[in-house]
Amino acid sequence: xxxxxxxxxxxxxxxxxxxxxxxxxxxxxxxxxxxxxxxxxxxxxxxxxxxxxxxxxxxxxxxxxxxxxxxxxxxxxxxxxxxxxxxxxxxxxxxxxxxxxxxxxxxxxxxxxxxxxxxxxxxxxxxxxxxxxxxxxxxxxxxxx
Amino acid sequence: xxxxxxxxxxxxxxxxxxxxxxxxxxxxxxxxxxxxxxxxxxxxxxxxxxxxxxxxxxxxxxxxxxxxxxxxxxxxxxxxxxxxxxxxxxxxxxxxxxxxxxxxxxxxxxxxxxxxxxxxxxxxxxxxxxxxxxxxxxxxxxxxxxxxxxxxxxxxxxxxxxxxxxxxxxxxxxxxxxxxxxxxxxxxxxxxxxxxx
Numbered sequence: 001x002x003x004x005x006x007x008x009x010x011x012x013x014x015x016x017x018x019x020x021x022x023x024x025x026x027x028x029x030x031x032x033x034x035x036x037x038x039x040x041x042x043x044x045x046x047x048x049x050x051x052x053x054x055x056x057x058x059x060x061x062x063x064x065x066x067x068x069x070x071x072x073x074x075x076x077x078x079x080x081x082x083x084x085x086x087x088x089x090x091x092x093x094x095x096x097x098x099x100x101x102x103x104x105x106x107x108x109x110x111x112x113x114x115x116x117x118x119x120x121x122x123x124x125x126x127x128x129x130x131x132x133x134x135x136x137x138x139x140x141x142x143x144x145x
Numbered sequence: 146x147x148x149x150x151x152x153x154x155x156x157x158x159x160x161x162x163x164x165x166x167x168x169x170x171x172x173x174x175x176x177x178x179x180x181x182x183x184x185x186x187x188x189x190x191x192x193x194x195x196x197x198x199x200x201x202x203x204x205x206x207x208x209x210x211x212x213x214x215x216x217x218x219x220x221x222x223x224x225x226x227x228x229x230x231x232x233x234x235x236x237x238x239x240x241x242x243x244x245x246x247x248x249x250x251x252x253x254x255x256x257x258x259x260x261x262x263x264x265x266x267x268x269x270x271x272x273x274x275x276x277x278x279x280x281x282x283x284x285x286x287x288x289x290x291x292x293x294x295x296x297x298x299x300x301x302x303x304x305x306x307x308x309x310x311x312x313x314x315x316x317x318x319x320x321x322x323x324x325x326x327x328x329x330x331x332x333x334x335x336x337x338x339x340x341x342x
Contacts, residue, residue: 005319013321048328051274052293054274054275055275057187064191065195
């Protein structure tokens with residue numbers, strides 16, 4: 001199964017890919033009725049081609065390339081913005097946590113405010129992370145009015 | 146295609162900016178499919194393809210006249226994608242392969258890509274077969290993904306794939322055979338269905 005392909009297997013692949021010349025194609029087609037293993041190989045390769053075509057999706061449109069070419073700093077700017085936002089959020093949370101701990105609130109007050117702060121920070125981070133990961137696949141960002 | 150692109154790149158090297166625009170227009174679809182096969186995300190693939198073209202333009206002085214352009218460009222594209230994957234902690238050496246040397250990106254090496262990034266079908270209407278396909282595809286090595294993307298997503302001929310990767314047609318067939326075999330194994334029952342799209 002994992003060894004080197006035989007010449008017949010390579011021919012089956014080339015046949016399924018339309019890469020055989022006329023003479024080789026006719027010769028291979030004459031062989032097929034007697035070789036169900038090769039016929040199955042060809043059928044599976046064709047099934048794979050259909051499936052791959054189905055999932056490949058369209059190439060980017062000219063407008064997408066043009067938009068990208070017009071904005072070469074897009075990736076860097078987005079990364080920097082996200083980094084600054086997270087750094088600011090982290091710094092602010094740490095600072096606020098220290099202020100709460102140093103303050104003269106009762107322990108239950110500190111615990112409540114600490115939980116509120118930590119919860120808000122976690123929500124911010126997870127929301128930004130989830131959005132950043134799914135944005136490229138959001139079908140609604142490509143709607144043009 | 147190889148001759149055209151080599152001639153165009155030679156013209157680019159000698160200052161023809163329009164030749165570069167033609168080169169980009171003729172190759173960007175191919176670059177996109179390869180990048181998408183490697184990194185998964187459509188947006189990342191788009192930007193990495195663009196980045197590879199920018200690097201190509203910046204490196205035009207180092208291009209040797211008459212050198213086949215497509216393999217040269219594919220090395221730039223591949224390394225651009227690898228750098229991106231490495232920054233995201235998704236590029237790993239294949240532990241069982243004897244071909245690996247040090248940690249530097251080795252053009253001839255095979256690389257494993259950890260797919261903890263967004264799935265290509267996430268957020269879009271899709272079906273179970275597409276999801277199963279991408280799961281199987283994403284389990285493959287970088288080398289397998291690259292050749293499958295050129296053949297199945299861009300639908301290049303064996304000759305064009307050989308030109309793009311700078312390898313003989315026999316090697317294209319052998320690599321394609323093994324990559325497809327691994328993909329089919331990964332797809333399992335999907336390949337036994339009677340589904341025809």
